[in-house]
Amino acid sequence: MPDKDHKCTCSEQPLVPKVVEVIDIIDRTPDVKSFFVRNVDGNGLPFQVDPGQCGMVSMPIGEAMISCTWQEEQEYLEFAIKRVGLLTDELHQIEIGQQIGVRGPYGNGFPVEACKGKDMVFIAGGIGLAPLRSFIKYCFKHREDYGKITILYGSRSQADLCFKEELFDLWPKESNTEVFVTIDNAEPDWNGHVGFVPAYLEELNPSSAGAVAVVCGPPIMIKFVLQSLEKMGYNDDQVITTLEMRMKCGIGKCGRCNIGSEFICLDGPVYYLKQLRDLPPEW
């Protein structure tokens, strides 16, 4: 443990948040908003992030660990936040120009280097696309480093699809890239696929040869997607997921997010399935 270090760079005291200004808010779905923040003096960011890293977002009511979107031009930080609890409820009521607290970055991030040269299969459900979006954007920025990119995304309904512009306009235009979108139940004006993500994944059956699957979504989806991937011939070292655990401190001290001797905020949240198999079954 003494050789592990949290990555927070934004403050002298790791638990004290830095106050930032919300410079823009975009409605992604009826209950998901993206918040864009930067330092209150207008210059720069409270911290830089790698794809898959998180930041602690705070309001006077409390704090929560939120995945932070990697930006090509790091001029602001983006947090895509679904309204689900006390803090996110408050956050959804703020307006552009207001200030919130952030601290970070925390966590290991995606193994962007280790995945180079591989075919990438991104599988996301609901707001689970938010962390994967960082990795997807990173792959497109360094397009020549990665093989074929397959993106499979599902949500409950059309209205709940996040990041529609990227899903339907931007990403399909990228070279050697396929984007598949599904919703759980049929809707009158929906011409796309209807059904759950794991079943659609098996139907599409992207080859496991030289591929890495990156999975994020609700726990039930992850559970079945992992089973499907196993059936399709993906080994445990070809599957990456990012865990969501309750985190309080972000620096491995509060004891909230441990799985075995690992603290998700320090050692995670991104794990190969192979690593998870060695841990107690809490994940």
Added chain:
Amino acid sequence: MRVLNKAKIETMLNRLSADNDVYVPMLRGPGTGFFSWKSYDEDYDELVLDRLNVFMPPKQIIISPAEKNNIDLMSGGAGASKKIIFGIRSCDVQGINFQDEFFGEKEIESDSYHGRRDQTIIIANACYYPAPSCFCSSVGIDPLHPVGADIIIRDTGKEGYVWEACTDKGELLTEKTADLLEEKEVTIPIPLPFALQVNFDGVSEKLADMDDHPLWGKYSEACQTCMLCTYTCPSCYCLDLQAAHWRKANYEFSCFDSCAYKNEALSTGGSSSLEEAATRFRNRFLHKLRFYLQNYGKPLCTGCGRCIAICPSGASISKIIAEVQEANL
């Protein structure tokens, strides 16, 4: 040897309190714990230096979680005064050593832990007569020579306390109080043997394959979720961080938490890694007996025996370790 006459204890504590906040073991209301000598009320409180294992170990003194009406935490401002912990036992000194290791390591060096710790002097009371639930010798702690103490006092009965300075800090304090100490030869008591021995050998390795063992269900079934085992444990350090709005100001504060709570790990959206009582129970014991050892090389237990004495369901760490030792895998 230097000896503090028992009649001069209060004079000594008053003297020490002139420059420091001195925490001493007291019986206060329904329970015992370490309280500031400045708050001592002779009609209500009783100094209990001879008491083994006061109810609350002095684990809140250095990391200073929320105090009543004084929610100033992360800044460390309130907690950075000069402190003396007087009459602490070997096991509880080890509890502070665990805090040094865990909160003092590089991750939060910039936090105020070191500042507070450097200003704290530990005056430990050597234990000669272990309680039936004590087993500190089983985790490698010497009850007669607390490692980490600046001064050790030894109760010799009516002769008073032998006073030994162990560090420069202790020596300096001893010089300042030399006029209260007398030089004489006294007989040091002969320590009694421990009634309880706990064998930690191989437990950590064996636990690696016991995730699904029925033992966790058996003990968690009886657990009443009172959390006394965690709150009274000198080595349990899990914290909760909370935000509060109080008198028109916003505060963030920490307070002790317990891994036995069902919603300790409850995430927004309703999922929890520690939903099942048996999982929480296993996580607690594995943290103590395996996970901490994996990260720091020793089990997170000081052998004070509080959890054994206090658990209303009789789920004692010594029984659990014995069951692990006997388990056929």
